[in-house]
Amino acid sequence: MSWKMWSLKRSLFVYHVNTGACNNCDIEILELLTPAYDVERFGITLVGSPRHADVLAVTGICTRQAAPRLREIYQATPQPCVVLCIGTCALGQGIFADTYHAGRCVDEVIREVDPGAIIAYVPGCPPKPEAMILGVVKVWKKLDELAAAAKPAPQATPVVEAARQ
Amino acid sequence: MDMGTMILILAGGSLATAALGLLAKGVDRKVTARLQWRVGPPLYQPVIDCVKLLGKETVMPEVARGTGFLMIPLFGLAGACLAATLLWAMNLQTRVGFVGDAIVVLYLLTIPAVTTILGAAASGSPHAAVGASREAKLLISYELPLTVALLTAVVHTGGSFQIGAIVEAQRAAGAVATSVSGLLAFGVAMLCIQAKLGLVPFDQAEAETELMAGVYTEYGGPPLAVIYLMRFMLLAALPILLITLFWGGVQVFGWAGLASVGKFAVLIVLITLIRNTNPRLRIDQSLRFFWYFVTPVALAALAAALLGRAWEVSWL
Numbered sequence: 001m002s003w004k005m006w007s008l009k010r011s012l013f014v015y016h017v018n019t020g021a022c023n024n025c026d027i028e029i030l031e032l033l034t035p036a037y038d039v040e041r042f043g044i045t046l047v048g049s050p051r052h053a054d055v056l057a058v059t060g061i062c063t064r065q066a067a068p069r070l071r072e073i074y075q076a077t078p079q080p081c082v083v084l085c086i087g088t089c090a091l092g093q094g095i096f097a098d099t100y101h102a103g104r105c106v107d108e109v110i111r112e113v114d115p116g117a118i119i120a121y122v123p124g125c126p127p128k129p130e131a132m133i134l135g136v137v138k139v140w141k142k143l144d145e146l147a148a149a150a151k152p153a154p155q156a157t158p159v160v161e162a163a164r165q
Numbered sequence: 166m167d168m169g170t171m172i173l174i175l176a177g178g179s180l181a182t183a184a185l186g187l188l189a190k191g192v193d194r195k196v197t198a199r200l201q202w203r204v205g206p207p208l209y210q211p212v213i214d215c216v217k218l219l220g221k222e223t224v225m226p227e228v229a230r231g232t233g234f235l236m237i238p239l240f241g242l243a244g245a246c247l248a249a250t251l252l253w254a255m256n257l258q259t260r261v262g263f264v265g266d267a268i269v270v271l272y273l274l275t276i277p278a279v280t281t282i283l284g285a286a287a288s289g290s291p292h293a294a295v296g297a298s299r300e301a302k303l304l305i306s307y308e309l310p311l312t313v314a315l316l317t318a319v320v321h322t323g324g325s326f327q328i329g330a331i332v333e334a335q336r337a338a339g340a341v342a343t344s345v346s347g348l349l350a351f352g353v354a355m356l357c358i359q360a361k362l363g364l365v366p367f368d369q370a371e372a373e374t375e376l377m378a379g380v381y382t383e384y385g386g387p388p389l390a391v392i393y394l395m396r397f398m399l400l401a402a403l404p405i406l407l408i409t410l411f412w413g414g415v416q417v418f419g420w421a422g423l424a425s426v427g428k429f430a431v432l433i434v435l436i437t438l439i440r441n442t443n444p445r446l447r448i449d450q451s452l453r454f455f456w457y458f459v460t461p462v463a464l465a466a467l468a469a470a471l472l473g474r475a476w477e478v479s480w481l
Contacts, residue, residue: 007220
């Protein structure tokens with residue numbers, strides 16, 4: 001494994017993007033930093049600017065207002081970066097799918113900019129902190145695969161379809 | 166001394182300071198975690214962070230002034246390297262100094278703050294602009310008391326502006342901080358370096374809850390790694406400056422070396438404790454704090470030191 005991937009896996013800086021969430025997922029994300037879960041053990045920290053980030057933790061349905069901002073934030077993040085869609089809203093807009101202000105899903109907005117983006121999905125309303133940690137573990141495995149293949153191939157777990165039904 | 170030796174000394178001093186700074190940051194994060202009843206990251210986490218940032222893409226903001234934006238962190242790092250190397254050299258070889266090297270070190274230690282302001286201005290981000298103005302205000306608030314504290318140490322050790330002379334006088338007659346005025350000046354300098362390091366309660370320049378990442382908002386990837394390294398080096402160099410001026414100087418070998426390690430560890434833990442038990446001040450509050458409270462205390466310490474010399478009272 002290259003030194004880039006090795007260090008990336010051990011030091012994920014997370015920038016939290018709220019694209020119109022009800023704050024429930026946001027509170028659960030902060031729970032990860034508390035003594036009970038303490039993800040800083042694995043080098044995961046929250047940072048204040050997308051320029052510092054390796055992971056974008058996206059919550060919310062991605063409203064029409066938020067979509068262009070989300071796109072810009074993704075472009076501002078230096079590669080390699082990972083998108084973590086957290087909560088039912090971020091996955092498939094949940095019960096807000098048909099509302100007047102709903103834009104497109106988070107992953108669709110991001111794939112518009114970068115078709116090869118690495119996107120992980122954490123379902124739940126809100127997801128438990130354990131589920132988010134599982135999402136991070138999946139990101140680690142994906143990074144391992146990418147390092148092994150040496151050539152980035154866009155692949156994402158199709159949880160979105162399941163969540164939409 | 167020829168050019169090759171000087172480059173070697175500079176490289177050695179910089180590497181030693183960088184290693185010590187990375188370790189100090191690791192200790193800082195670990196102690197913070199333990200204070201919050203967490204396990205915390207491994208001790209070498211800052212090293213991994215820097216390596217990772219070096220491996221990432223450099224993103225240039227559209228509105229940034231490219232050359233200045235990318236070069237300025239390197240100037241800041243150079244300032245920190247030079248100041249740290251001078252400090253090491255004067256401590257280990259007390260006779261190699263030149264007249265006024267204490268002033269030069271103090272001057273070099275302001276370069277990181279100045280480059281931070283310039284880099285933030287060059288990045289073209291409104292968040293960084295607000296952060297830069299706060300950093301400038303912080304600079305003018307803490308520089309005066311820090312200089313007066315340095316003067317107190319100079320008065321105590323016979324009026325020489327050479328770091329080597331200050332260290333030797335302390336080795337002969339006891340540390341500056343064992344006197345009343347020396348202890349006051351030590352406390353003042355402690356508060357000043359907290360502001361110089363940009364740590365809570367004086368982290369208004371990168372207040373992450375108000376200004377995203379403040380002055381560093383637009384930096385990412387390798388330039389950010391350079392900035393991190395600069396800050397880690399300052400985290401090592403500024404406690405060393407304090408030990409040099411007020412606490413008997415730094416030694417490497419024998420029991421004195423062990424004592425120096427202990428002093429350094431005490432200062433790092435003290436800095437961490439201050440940063441974990443205080444809220445962030447507003448910029449006007451910290452300006453008022455430094456000008457109306459810390460500066461008079463520093464001046465009182467200087468006056469006491471001068472009186473102590475005039476009346477030959479050693480404890481004053």
